[in-house]
Amino acid sequence: MNDRERRRSLWKTYSILMGVMLGGxxxxxxxxxxxxxxxxxxxxxxxENKPPSTSxxxxxxxxxxxEVRSQTNSSTPSDSTERVSFDKGxxxxxxxxxxxxxxxxxxxxNCGSGQRMTVQIRQGTIxxxxxxxxxxxxxxxxxxxxxxxxxxxxxxxxxxxxxAPNQSGYLINIEVS
Numbered sequence: 001m002n003d004r005e006r007r008r009s010l011w012k013t014y015s016i017l018m019g020v021m022l023g024g025x026x027x028x029x030x031x032x033x034x035x036x037x038x039x040x041x042x043x044x045x046x047x048e049n050k051p052p053s054t055s056x057x058x059x060x061x062x063x064x065x066x067e068v069r070s071q072t073n074s075s076t077p078s079d080s081t082e083r084v085s086f087d088k089g090x091x092x093x094x095x096x097x098x099x100x101x102x103x104x105x106x107x108x109x110n111c112g113s114g115q116r117m118t119v120q121i122r123q124g125t126i127x128x129x130x131x132x133x134x135x136x137x138x139x140x141x142x143x144x145x146x147x148x149x150x151x152x153x154x155x156x157x158x159x160x161x162x163x164a165p166n167q168s169g170y171l172i173n174i175e176v177s
Contacts, residue, residue: 124170
């Protein structure tokens with residue numbers, strides 16, 4: 001192989017490598033743009049009602065709104081609380097939203113003593129804490145353990161508290177029967 005053929009072979013190899021790197025960069029940028037679009041859509045909070053379950057008890061009648069209870073002594077301005085109510089005959093709700101690392105989102109549900117609650121993480125890298133009306137943590141779910149289910153000890157407002165180590169969109173299902 002002479003010097004000219006060797007140079008031609010090197011240039012050919014170089015152009016193939018550059019093409020692969022350019023193609024990879026385009027794929028990475030396209031993936032990032034798609035991820036940003038997904039995150040933007042997930043940041044718009046939406047609560048969708050689920051169809052009724054066949055064997056369930058209705059939620060107890062909501063009482064006066066309870067004050068927000070948290071396990072921490074202080075809350076940041078970005079924390080938020082939202083009441084969740086189910087449509088008549090429905091036993092669950094799906095909540096889609098997003099949370100930052102410095103933020104806590106709380107959802108209030110008025111439930112009766114003896115009812116069973118299931119909280120299931122469907123999407124997202126989040127931590128979920130279930131807090132009873134007397135401000136006691138009664139359960140939690142994290143990515144490794146993506147569901148919590150338990151019998152509710154008291155009647156009143158339960159708090160589902162969402163936090164995350166990093167910004168994360170999430171989708172959770174809450175069922176009460």
